[in-house]
Amino acid sequence: MDYKSLYKSRVLTQFEPLIHKTLQRMTINQRHISYEDYAQELRIKLLAIEESFDGEALGEDRIRFVAFAGKGLYWHLVSLLRKNQKKSEVSYDEIEAAADVDIPFESSRIELLFFMEEVRRRLDQSEYELLMMLCDESLTVTEIAKLYGVGRKTIYQRKNKIVSKINDLKTLLL
Template identity: 30%
Template structure:
């Protein structure tokens, strides 16, 4: 594969949609998942990064070998991201548990503990900027995907992920 094979990244992505969607499928991500579009976009970005890295090599790789290599690399990248999302969802469950509202009917829980937990969540939410509060509400209460948030805020997906990481760090520091 040489630099002259692809000049246009759009053409590159169109010509390799089968490889990209195959890697998404191999990572066990399906269209019913709310973050499917995020993973497709992430796979496309990873593919482009691999192409650019390959183009910088002085000795080009065999095309079939490169496709197999990049397919595996994309699958592993997506699996890593999926594991991170699962951890994020576990974090969300812990976050919701701090609100205490789902635990109200449990007789083993002292009502004063619920009040303290609700106050802590309220204090945490007050410590966030208005944009951060909006982000938390849209992402966790409404289930808006990271791609949709990026489009809504007019920024890159990477910026949205960094924003989420910043909020999570604030939460960890607060508790």
């Protein structure tokens, strides 16, 4: 292992708590489905921030680097969350895939789109993600539970909570 790789490894080890603190600041806990993805993105950003820093991150400028990196990581995470929010907007193709139905008429598409937008409005991000996973026939409840790091019973409880929030919308699909 060369000196540069060793130095980067030390930076990541020393400032790993800053990454987790940034995620916690944005209320993303370790059970969040994308927690590790966000943490990895922040690790990459931390190394980029360290390269652009005009001091010694592991030396005498450590305190200044923590403040500098903290701001940089925070705004990078905000940017990532905004991008993911735009990606999660509902499209016709996603609706058809989630509902696993062929929609023959444009009026039916509009009704389904309205239904999904109303579902999206009523559920928070994690509930909506869980609903999409439950609609995905390739995943079992056990697999979903493992992804969330919880038991199957918890997934069923969350599913029932989602159903209670959107149950009155089923008339839109008839």
